[in-house]
Amino acid sequence: MEYERTPGGAVLMDGNRLRDQLIGELRQEIHDLGNPVVCLATVLVGDDKPSQIYVRNKRKKAEEAGMVSRHVELPGDIDQLQLEAAVLDLAHDPSVHGILVQLPLPEGLDAERVLDLLPPEKDVDGLTERSMGRLVRGRVGHVPCTPLGVMRLIERYGIETAGRSAVVIGRSTLVGLPQVLLLGRKGCDATPTLAHSRTADLAAVCRHADIVVAAAGIAGLVTADFVKPGAAVFDVGISRTANGIQGDVDFDSVEAIAGAVTPMPGGTGPMTIACLMENTLAAARMQGQINPGS
Numbered sequence: 001m002e003y004e005r006t007p008g009g010a011v012l013m014d015g016n017r018l019r020d021q022l023i024g025e026l027r028q029e030i031h032d033l034g035n036p037v038v039c040l041a042t043v044l045v046g047d048d049k050p051s052q053i054y055v056r057n058k059r060k061k062a063e064e065a066g067m068v069s070r071h072v073e074l075p076g077d078i079d080q081l082q083l084e085a086a087v088l089d090l091a092h093d094p095s096v097h098g099i100l101v102q103l104p105l106p107e108g109l110d111a112e113r114v115l116d117l118l119p120p121e122k123d124v125d126g127l128t129e130r131s132m133g134r135l136v137r138g139r140v141g142h143v144p145c146t147p148l149g150v151m152r153l154i155e156r157y158g159i160e161t162a163g164r165s166a167v168v169i170g171r172s173t174l175v176g177l178p179q180v181l182l183l184g185r186k187g188c189d190a191t192p193t194l195a196h197s198r199t200a201d202l203a204a205v206c207r208h209a210d211i212v213v214a215a216a217g218i219a220g221l222v223t224a225d226f227v228k229p230g231a232a233v234f235d236v237g238i239s240r241t242a243n244g245i246q247g248d249v250d251f252d253s254v255e256a257i258a259g260a261v262t263p264m265p266g267g268t269g270p271m272t273i274a275c276l277m278e279n280t281l282a283a284a285r286m287q288g289q290i291n292p293g294s
């Protein structure tokens with residue numbers, strides 16, 4: 001495949017393009033399976049504008065993938081027990097296969113208690129303790145969508161991982177920790193280092209890596225001096241700055257040295273949504289909605 005390149009010659013890992021391709025593949029797969037109902041339920045609490053946009057986008061992509069989108073919208077002043085009752089309804093409803101509770105929840109609501117109600121099969125965000133436990137134990141379950149999206153970029157852009165060194169910047173359970181587990185697991189076989197705010201000489205640590213995944217949320221943190229020539233650099237961070245949305249990677253300096261790089265926006269963000277849809281189809285399979293063997 002002929003890849004688009006940056007002015008400096010790095011392969012531009014285009015998340016929008018790959019998202020559209022993956023959504024098209026999921027749509028085709030559902031069609032080939034005889035159009036079983038695959039339902040993603042979204043739960044939005046309150047009127048936070050970015051959350052509204054994220055949820056709208058996820059619902060639109062679910063429909064594009066040939067899935068059914070069910071939406072539950074709840075007022076910001078709902079109490080914990082009412083919210084839990086609404087989520088439990090979805091958890092018990094056999095016609096719902098994936099449940100996404102948009103985070104963060106409004107102040108005063110306990111997200112952990114809500115996530116604890118999700119059966120692992122329906123936890124398509126992969127955020128619950130049980131999903132994380134399954135990932136650690138190598139059992140079938142849902143993997144958080146953002147690190148899974150990075151893995152899909154790695155696979156589809158043919159980035160070598162076996163025997164390669166990787167640095168993941170950030171150690172959250174949402175991105176950094178599962179990213180390290182995915183890069184280090186059998187079959188991928190990279191040797192990952194988990195870096196964080198207390199890492200000494202982060203630039204030197206990154207400079208030895210063949211793969212860098214930046215998920216710190218610090219605009220422009222990764223500059224050219226962090227990058228080994230030819231390395232693959234994935235920008236996960238999103239910061240809202242006076243100059244608009246910026247990633248963790250200083251794209252203009254890094255693209256001249258890296259072998260492959262994601263743009264921001266248009267890199268890891270769209271892949272997160274594509275992987276949510278991938279997890280939702282997997283969820284329907286886990287719940288017997290799709291004939292075994294198909």
Ligand code: NAP
Nearest residue numbers: 146170171172175196197215216217236237238268269272
């Ligand atoms: P988080 O929970 O705030 O974690 C940030 C991590 O970065 C922490 O482990 C922190 O280290 C580390 N860190 C902070 N400053 C650092 C520095 N100067 N050097 C090295 N490490 C540093 O954030 P998150 O939920 O993982 O999200 C990370 C970023 O990704 C955010 O910008 C978020 O908006 C973005 N995000 C993007 C997507 C997407 O689809 N692209 C999806 C989810 C999140 P300590 O542990 O030592 O504090």
